[in-house]
Amino acid sequence: MKKYKRILLKLSGEVLQGQKSFGIDDLSLSKIVKELVEIHNDEIEIGIVIGGGNFFRGASAVASKMNRVQADNIGMLATIQNSIALNEKFNELNTKSVIFNSCNIGNVGTIFNADKAKTSLKNGIVAIFGGGTGNPFFTTDTAAVLRALETDSEIVIKGTKVDGIFDKDPQKFKDAIFFKTISFDEYIKRDLKVMDLTSISLAKEFKLPIKVFNIKESGNIKKAIYDDNFGSIINSCFAEDIIKS
Numbered sequence: 001m002k003k004y005k006r007i008l009l010k011l012s013g014e015v016l017q018g019q020k021s022f023g024i025d026d027l028s029l030s031k032i033v034k035e036l037v038e039i040h041n042d043e044i045e046i047g048i049v050i051g052g053g054n055f056f057r058g059a060s061a062v063a064s065k066m067n068r069v070q071a072d073n074i075g076m077l078a079t080i081q082n083s084i085a086l087n088e089k090f091n092e093l094n095t096k097s098v099i100f101n102s103c104n105i106g107n108v109g110t111i112f113n114a115d116k117a118k119t120s121l122k123n124g125i126v127a128i129f130g131g132g133t134g135n136p137f138f139t140t141d142t143a144a145v146l147r148a149l150e151t152d153s154e155i156v157i158k159g160t161k162v163d164g165i166f167d168k169d170p171q172k173f174k175d176a177i178f179f180k181t182i183s184f185d186e187y188i189k190r191d192l193k194v195m196d197l198t199s200i201s202l203a204k205e206f207k208l209p210i211k212v213f214n215i216k217e218s219g220n221i222k223k224a225i226y227d228d229n230f231g232s233i234i235n236s237c238f239a240e241d242i243i244k245s
């Protein structure tokens with residue numbers, strides 16, 4: 001049963017590179033977009049914020065030697081490259097999509113406007129939000145929450161490399177504890193790293209739920225949307241449902 005009318009999907013740039021060390025893998029891109037087309041065909045309105053880590057990472061050695069503002073500008077441009085790739089793949093699969101950028105980038109997309117974005121979503125057009133927030137020092141996690149709020153999306157869903165939210169990296173620590181549900185306050189208290197604290201604080205203020213799930217397997221985006229028991233949820237709950245991995 002369809003649970004949401006409008007969602008905001010946060011993707012890391014790395015999910016587009018597949019097994020490659022850099023750039024975009026067409027097979028990985030196609031897999032994600034095909035699944036999103038199926039969801040879109042079920043009359044779910046989809047907004048997307050994509051990172052740029054497959055082209056440029058702010059935590060890289062090169063970035064660490066650069067002026068932070070300029071490094072973030074490069075990162076924002078990388079997200080626009082990924083937005084173009086997503087847009088072209090939707091077009092290839094006969095699904096209308098539009099790019100809204102946070103900054104003017106010539107004839108690529110259009111400048112973000114909340115009313116125009118909501119109209120596009122309402123008309124069944126996938127909205128791809130490039131350029132992050134348009135400001136340095138803010139991550140694409142924060143951009144995802146911001147765009148979700150601006151477009152009246154009901155939830156942010158974030159695809160990651162692991163099954164949800166853990167108290168530490170489950171790929172490094174076998175005793176990592178999995179949270180099926182965790183409150184915004186507890187997330188902030190534990191200083192967890194899945195979403196940055198600026199994005200969590202903003203979502204908390206407006207009670208916007210965030211679901212975190214493993215995007216590596218086909219079909220998992222659909223599960224994140226349709227299955228309450230899939231992945232982890234961050235919301236305004238008062239108690240945490242802790243499950244040991």
